[in-house]
Structure formats: C-alpha cells, structure tokens
Amino acid sequence: MPELPEVEALVGFLRDRTSGHQITSVALGQISALKTYAPPLDALVGRRVGDVVRHGKWLDLVAVPADGPDGDPLHLVFHLARGGWLRWSEQAPTTPVRPRAGGGGGNRPTLALRVRFDDGAGFDLTEAGTRKRLAVYVVADPVEVPQIATLGVEPMSDAFTPAVLAELLARKNQQVKGLLRDQGAIAGIGNAYSDEILLVARTSPFRLTKTYASPPGSPEPSADVVALHTAIRDVLREAVAASSGRPAAELKDAKRRGMRVHGRTGEPCPGWDGVPCGDTVHEVSFADRSLQYCPTCQTGGQVLADRRMSRLLR
Secondary structure: OOOHHHHHHHHHHHHHHHOOOEEEEEEEOEHHHEOOOOOOHHHHOOOEEEEEEEEOOEEEEEEEOOOOOOOOOEEEEEEOOOOEEEEEEOOOOOOOOOOEOOOOOOOOOEEEEEEEEOOOOEEEEEEOOOOOOOEEEEEOOHHHOHHHHOOOEOOOOOOOOHHHHHHHHHHOOOEHHHHHHOOOOEOOOOHHHHHHHHHHOOOOOOOEHHHHOOOOOOOOOOHHHHHHHHHHHHHHHHHHHHHOOOOHHHHHHHHHHHOOOOOOOOOEOOOOOOOOOOOEOEEEEOOOOEEEEOHHHHOOOOOOOOOOOOOOOO
C-alpha cells in the first residue's frame, strides 16, 4: 500500500505535470470505486488543475474553474488502498472506457478511473487483486470524505511534537505498532513504515503503549517517547527525500529498495543504526498481512513466532 512518502511523491509529480492544465475527460472503469454521485464525475471536465495536495494517504486533485480564480473548486480525492496505483501516460488512451461492476481476477490490474488533460497526457487509477478497495470521491470540500475528516495529526508537521505523541500513547493501552498504523491518531503511516520506525526506535511491535509513560511527577515526555518521535520523523524524512522527484512508475521499486526490515524476512538485519547486528529479519504473520522485525535490535533476542503464540513484550 502506498504510504505517506509515496503519496507525497505522487502529489509532487502530479502537481508538476498537471498544474494549470484543463481536464478534458474523466471516465469511470470500476463502478464500485466511485463513492459519491453529486457532483458527478463529468463536473470536473472543463476545469483546470489548481493544485494537488495530500491528506494522510489520500491524494486531492483540486479542480478550479477554467476562466479564472473566482468560483468554488471541486476536489477529485482518491485513496489507492492496498492494490491500487496511479499510472501516468504522456499520451493517454482515447478509447472509450466501459464501466464494470465487478473486479478482475487474480493480481491483474483493472482500470478504476482514467483522467485526461488538454495536452493529451493523463493517468489511470488501477487496482490489482479481487478485493476492490480503491476509493474515489468528487466533493466540494475534502472534509466531506469521512476518512479525511477523522485523520489524526500529520507526522511531518510542526503540530506533531513529542508531547502530542505522548498524549496519543496514553489514550489507551495497545500495541505500539497498532497506534502507528491508526489513521485517526497519526496520518499516513502504514504497515511498511511502522516496521521501519520500530526498528530504528529499537522497539518491539508488541510493546504496550502504557509503558511509554513518564515517571511519576515528570511533566516531560519520557526518553522512550522522544526516541520514538525521532524515529518517526527520521524514517519518514529519509523516505520522502528518496521518493521526491521520481516519476510514478519508479516509486514502488524505490520503496522496496529503501526498506531495512519490511519485506526482507530471512535477510541479514542492517542494524537499527546502519551497522549490521549479525541477526536476520524475522516475521510475524497475520490473516491479511505480516510484520517484520529484528530480535536482536528490537526484542532483546526474543523470537516472536506468531501473534497467537508470542507474549507481549512489556
């Protein structure tokens, strides 16, 4: 799934390539992808791109009236979900798109939406797999999208401080990886980057958030909170820098290459600080996902065989 760094790079790519261009067609390929009906998709046609912005893992193409700055914008807002991607073409296909109610089989990508611009370029939103979760909205205000209205703090913003993180950790007692992935708490971090953050923070994914509390009487966030906050900022900044300026077609491979532990089960651990620790990357599997971690760097040498059999590290 694209997370904050890849979505930020897609935003920059689309902003550079589409700003000022007029939308000439918007065609729906997957009926279930469109979550709104008013305004209709064709209300975007004839408008020009005023900006492209990000809300967590959501992309927002801001379409303004073509005849000047006056007039209310419309927002083409979309979430790529687990199997979705944005495919850019300098010469977008002009063949008619036939809307389909059902999804394709296997991992073959199916077309969800096609947008073309006045210079002939455009992009397709595609989705692989049988579980179709890619979502498209056309709204007058992004907060009309429920998932955007409930987003938590942006981890790259000035509003995300160690004190704010301490408050989030104290809200309820849960595994720290779950908190990092909770979009209502911190916007934009998913399964992959939470693995990376926890390695750099030298923290078990199963550590309980109550253990981050400051000593009694201390008004300042604990050292562990500060370390986790630093790891979040450092990992995301590094990934954003690595993704910045890349075309959409290169972002997936760049993300995979940049991972220290995520998706690298059985490979040597590069170390939380870039110095190999001598251990290998281990995995915990769940029904629909997995996490990767290093026992030496994160769990005091304890191997977490799976979620059901492992004890929570405290």
